[in-house]
Amino acid sequence: MKKVITLFFVLMGIWIFYSPFASAEVSLQQQIDITPANGIIHLDNKVYSGNIVIKKPLTIVGSQNTVIRGDGKNNVVTIQASNVKLESLKIMHGSINRNTLEEYAGIKITHANENVLKNIGISDSYHGVYLDYANNNLIENIKVTGLGGNKIGEQGNGIHLNFSNHNRLFHSKIKETRDGIYFYKSEGNKVSDNLVEKTRYGLHYMYSDGNQFYHNRFTLNSAGAAIMVSRHIQLKDNEFSFHEGPKAFGILMLESEDVQVVNNQFFHNVRGIYIDNSFKNKVKDNKFSLNQVGIEVLSSSNNQIFTGNRFFDNTAPVITDGVRSYNSWSDKGRGNYWGNGFPLSDLNQDGVGDFPIAYKSSLYKLLNEHELAYLFMKSPAISLYEKLGQLMNGQDIMFEDAYPLVEQKTSFPWTWMSPFILAIGACYLLIRRRRKVKCTY
């Protein structure tokens, strides 16, 4: 009897605590493992536990609210195969451990090519996307959100390329990570239509040749793009704006060569472009407006060409370190537009000023000697300082443009300004009329 009762209780326990039907749900990793190569996995609107490793070609498509949540100890998604496609996913909670050589990421593609990451949001991870010896991948519409604030130094980068070539990074948004996009020894990549904001360096770029950057926006970072020890790079139609702080810049070129900076907009930076120990770069048709310094180029840099650029309302259009360098401020008879601060005549109407212009400044000494001088660059006192420098012969030539360009005059926007001007005029007449009436007694 006792044995029967004992057996009954054991069977009851087994029945309560184990049921084959209770764990009918398969984990995501298991789903990946059982899906054949080149198969497709559709995920539901729910949270799936990471971490997952993909070692075969596969497509994973999420729904609107599909989340893959890591365990915080590793990469959330590791791709070790080619032709993997991930789409419409939210990735979160990867490892933030800095005390290891392993560079953890939300998605890490390692030694794998031809993969596609599309419509993915990544947060709460060390790096967002890490490409390690990964080539010919497409990263499109990725949104990486970092920790931001004073935790910015505790995390990694938005998209990190390490020895990875011929990748394409399109239409992505990176925010509040340490650096936005990081390049190390990666070549032939195309980066376009991305937004990088509120990071340390928007683009941190080293030892990487032959990459192209088009239509990107770098804004509100400590610094825009730091291009170092690299060659044959194209930066075209990008915007670099609101890089404030005494050491900030839109683009830094350090020990770089043949960088083509064409048709970009530099707006409201401390420095638009900062060039140090770099050669044979071309800065063409860019717009520099409301920067404290448009271009700062040190004497260590030579053979730059500056042509067709527009400088408006910068505190100082160009600053050097006062030592003569060999850069050209025009190309094939075409200099730059220097704005209203340099009045020019163009009697033969060829769009080129009738005389060369030179810009002298004494500010460079102050800016080079003391970081805090940048705090005063917006001050009205700067113009007075420059005037005093002029009077005391303390100025040096910053640039000489033999073919300064003459701006075509823009028309006043009468169409939408006229109602307001008319309204103001009407108010004035009304007030006058009221006054006349009141005086009668």
Next chain:
Amino acid sequence: MYILKEWKEESRGVGIWIALAISCVASMFILVQSRSFPSEQGFEAMLLSLYEMNLYLIPLLSLFISSLSIVSEKEQKTLMIFLTKKESYRSFLLRKSIAVQTVLIGIFIVWNFVLALPMKFIQPFHLKSFLAYLLAIVVLLFIFNQIGIFLGSFCKNRLQLTGIVIFSWFGFLYLLDLVFLYLLPSETKNTIEFFSAFYFLDPLHTIYFYLENALGLLSLDHLSKIVQQMVWMSPTYYLFIILLIWTVIPFELAVWFNRKGEVE
């Protein structure tokens, strides 16, 4: 009654309307220029440009208008009637300050709301940024009105006042920063706190610093070491402190000067 009287005086005079007309024309140019700003943060950049333009105008206008309002009370001998009828100089100055501040700030707030209308056509309108800009303008007006009231208490006639007002405006806008620029090379890490205190004591620096931060154009997270040493408080606290200092000190100085001298 002081406020109503002040409003009638200012609105019927030409000073404030000339000031508004200048501001109007200058603002139009800024708005036209800002059409070419990028659409993201373009509104904030436009507000910053407007503020930078106002930096030249508002201190001068408010110094003149507020100081003249005090000197007029002396010249018209109405001050004597107040002081012998009901008020002490302190209570007169307090009521007069409230009246001048209310009227001038009220006018500029209304003007800026009017200006907000064309702004909407140029850049996407962000109310929070606009309010931060408005606060900066109000604080700038408040401080320079108070300084103007002090100068008006101190000066005996309009000629003296004109000279002192222009000198004060020039001092705040140009001279102070010029002194800073020339002192900068001798500034070291050991003197940075000292430098910081004087730097932020200048209301023009503090208000601009607050505005840049409030508009999201200057983050305090990525500052260099030396700047971090300089900035040891939130910009809002700096703004509040500077408002307190530049309200109380000129006011008390004005009362003290009156106690020392005679009311003419």
Next chain:
Amino acid sequence: MIVVEGLSQSYGKKQILAEVNLVVDKHERCALVGKNGAGKSTLIHSMLGLLPVKKGSVVLNGIPVRKEQWKPFVSYLPEKFTLYPLLTGWENIEFFASFAENGIDECKIEKTLKDVRLWDDRHARVKSYSKGMLQRLGLAIMLYYDSEIQILDEPTSGLDPIGRREILSILQTLTNKTILFSSHHMEEIQQICTHVAYLEDGFITKYTVEDFLSKLEEGEIVS
């Protein structure tokens, strides 16, 4: 009502008032007379606390002038005032009426303006007023306050004879008041006042009007 004892004032090294003693009794109408620069305005300003009193004492209606409690009992009309030129006559008096103990009483304002014959011009801006009209407006404010002690600093200064007559006729209506006013015109002193306080070389000597006039005729006093 007005008691000045041992009052001395100086500007730098120059002594303006030297141990001035003056008593103006209740309902007395006293003229303050002296040459230009004798210190009449200095004396009045010292009496009203507009100038700090370093030596001597001043008591108004039994209250030392250092305290503020005498103010409801005193009205002062300064010399060469212009009030608020951009405000109308009505707006000016309405504003000053707000300082009165009983505040703004529109009926009283109306009566006062009619008494000074400015009712028809009440909506005109003061900058369009003549000097006489302006002076009458100032007096209207004094009438509105209806204080027990009224101090006027040269109320007829700069007026033509007709204007002066108008002011004097208004001053004559001030009954049961203690009045102190400074003047250079003997005819109006004769018309209005009971006593004369003569300020010379920093000292005050008080006379009745008759005594003062006889001394003036005899050449003992040069005005």
